[in-house]
Amino acid sequence: MNLVVVGLQWGDEGKGKLVDVLSQYFDIVVRFQGGSNAGHTVKTGDETFKLRILPTGAVRGKTVVIGNGVVIDPKVLAEETHILRQRGKDFELRISDRAHIITPYQIALDRLREKQKGNQKVGTTKRGIGPTYSDKHARLGVRVCDFYQNTRNRQWELMESKSIDRLKYLHNEEPTPEMMSAFSDYKVLMEGMSEYVCSCSEYLLDAIEDGKRILFEGAQGALLDIDHGTYPFVTSSNCISSAAATGSGVPPSKIRDVLGVTKTYTTRVGTGPFPTELQDDIGRKLQKRGNEYGTVTGRPRRCGWLDLVALRYTVRLNGAQYIAVTKADVLSGIEELDVCVAYEIDGSETYTLPSCNDSYDRLSPVYKTLRGWPEPKGGDWSEMIDDGYENLPGELRQYLEQAASYCGTEVGIVSLGPDRDDTIMTTAFEKAVKHV
Numbered sequence: 001m002n003l004v005v006v007g008l009q010w011g012d013e014g015k016g017k018l019v020d021v022l023s024q025y026f027d028i029v030v031r032f033q034g035g036s037n038a039g040h041t042v043k044t045g046d047e048t049f050k051l052r053i054l055p056t057g058a059v060r061g062k063t064v065v066i067g068n069g070v071v072i073d074p075k076v077l078a079e080e081t082h083i084l085r086q087r088g089k090d091f092e093l094r095i096s097d098r099a100h101i102i103t104p105y106q107i108a109l110d111r112l113r114e115k116q117k118g119n120q121k122v123g124t125t126k127r128g129i130g131p132t133y134s135d136k137h138a139r140l141g142v143r144v145c146d147f148y149q150n151t152r153n154r155q156w157e158l159m160e161s162k163s164i165d166r167l168k169y170l171h172n173e174e175p176t177p178e179m180m181s182a183f184s185d186y187k188v189l190m191e192g193m194s195e196y197v198c199s200c201s202e203y204l205l206d207a208i209e210d211g212k213r214i215l216f217e218g219a220q221g222a223l224l225d226i227d228h229g230t231y232p233f234v235t236s237s238n239c240i241s242s243a244a245a246t247g248s249g250v251p252p253s254k255i256r257d258v259l260g261v262t263k264t265y266t267t268r269v270g271t272g273p274f275p276t277e278l279q280d281d282i283g284r285k286l287q288k289r290g291n292e293y294g295t296v297t298g299r300p301r302r303c304g305w306l307d308l309v310a311l312r313y314t315v316r317l318n319g320a321q322y323i324a325v326t327k328a329d330v331l332s333g334i335e336e337l338d339v340c341v342a343y344e345i346d347g348s349e350t351y352t353l354p355s356c357n358d359s360y361d362r363l364s365p366v367y368k369t370l371r372g373w374p375e376p377k378g379g380d381w382s383e384m385i386d387d388g389y390e391n392l393p394g395e396l397r398q399y400l401e402q403a404a405s406y407c408g409t410e411v412g413i414v415s416l417g418p419d420r421d422d423t424i425m426t427t428a429f430e431k432a433v434k435h436v
């Protein structure tokens with residue numbers, strides 16, 4: 001069984017934690033899209049790791065692969081690899097020769113485009129993600145393989161001259177010294193990485209033939225997907241399960257299984273529609289209890305009720321046979337919980353996400369109220385975790401199972417805290433992940 005783990009909301013669902021928990025059953029962990037806009041947290045005892053570009057499997061010493069669909073900031077990659085090794089983590093790294101590179105030009109253009117958009121800005125992470133994917137698709141991009149020759153090649157020259165034009169004529173800015181020396185600076189960094197560079201597809205297909213098990217680690221979430229998300233308030237890559245195939249060169253027939261990750265409520269960083277957002281005491285309570293601050297930018301995350309209309313849409317888009325539900329501890333102790341089961345637009349109810357952004361201005365969520373579950377004494381969930389899924393409070397199981405049933409999926413994992421040990425797998429999911 002090769003498995004894809006994807007976010008079902010607007011990112012930060014707890015994918016890093018889940019991939020860390022699951023990677024014990026796999027040989028290789030692969031990132032297939034996004035870049036250092038991602039921030040994936042792993043907590044194990046006293047130690048916390050926040051990974052932006054390396055697959056989370058590195059923390060458990062797995063072989064980790066950065067696929068061709070990822071956009072790489074070489075500085076972040078070098079720094080993160082160094083820090084993790086310094087912290088005693090020993091892992092094998094493979095980097096796709098076809099992955100695109102983020103340069104200081106694209107980082108500057110990300111900032112300038114956001115500024116130009118004024119109050120229509122996306123609220124990007126300003127890590128150069130959008131401009132790098134735009135250049136990739138405009139065939140102006142620079143890839144990992146472009147650094148392994150003696151001089152700047154034609155592709156770098158093209159990207160640089162177009163970027164300088166855009167800086168000067170669209171934004172009235174001159175290139176900085178950092179930009180002008182980027183090729184030689186990055187060449188040094190990339191030479192330090194040369195031993196890890198490979199054809200990702202060939203590497204992974206050989207590994208599968210050798211019987212190795214692969215875990216694909218999604219970044220962002222389906223509602224941020226460039227095609228299927230709340231466009232234009234999205235990221236610039238496809239972040240749904242099917243992107244695991246194009247972003248790694250492993251065909252869908254060799255992947256098959258999908259686990260989608262959702263919180264028990266909803267959060268979003270940056271601007272854009274959010275039908276179930278709570279700008280009241282409950283919203284503030286969730287933000288505080290859930291420590292809802294962006295892993296990369298530190299921005300507060302907007303919080304709201306669980307949106308089952310959006311979740312059903314993303315479960316179906318991803319083909320998620322199982323869901324992992326995180327932060328059940330954060331929602332505990334609230335007597336009544338609302339979940340959104342329909343949207344009302346212009347007097348009629350709809351059960352799917354509108355494609356046009358303007359519809360959100362006229363949309364109001366239709367809620368169903370479910371009973372909340374109690375918080376254990378002193379907030380200590382460990383006994384309940386030891387007792388397993390069947391012994392969780394009935395209200396919690398009902399909440400999870402009603403949500404899964406609405407979306408046409410099954411509960412696979414429940415997370416009751418940030419630590420890797422604060423996790424319960426259902427018997428069916430555990431059997432599937434261990435034995436198939």
Ligand code: GDP
Nearest residue numbers: 012013014015016040041295327415416417418
């Ligand atoms: P990712 O981007 O999907 O990997 O998620 P992030 O790491 O950006 O954000 C999730 C945050 O929630 C991190 O700080 C995690 O340590 C934390 N977290 C994950 N699962 C749980 C949980 O079940 N309960 C609590 N309280 N925190 C959790």
Ligand code: IMO
Nearest residue numbers: 011012037038039123124125219220235269270
């Ligand atoms: P992980 O993998 C949450 C959001 C940004 C912004 C939009 C576009 O940790 O879940 P970008 O820099 O990608 O051009 O920004 O997408 N965003 C995320 N939000 N988690 C993430 O990643 C995100 N990556 C991008 O806040 O709204």
Ligand code: MG
Nearest residue numbers: 012039040295
């Ligand atoms: Mg995150």
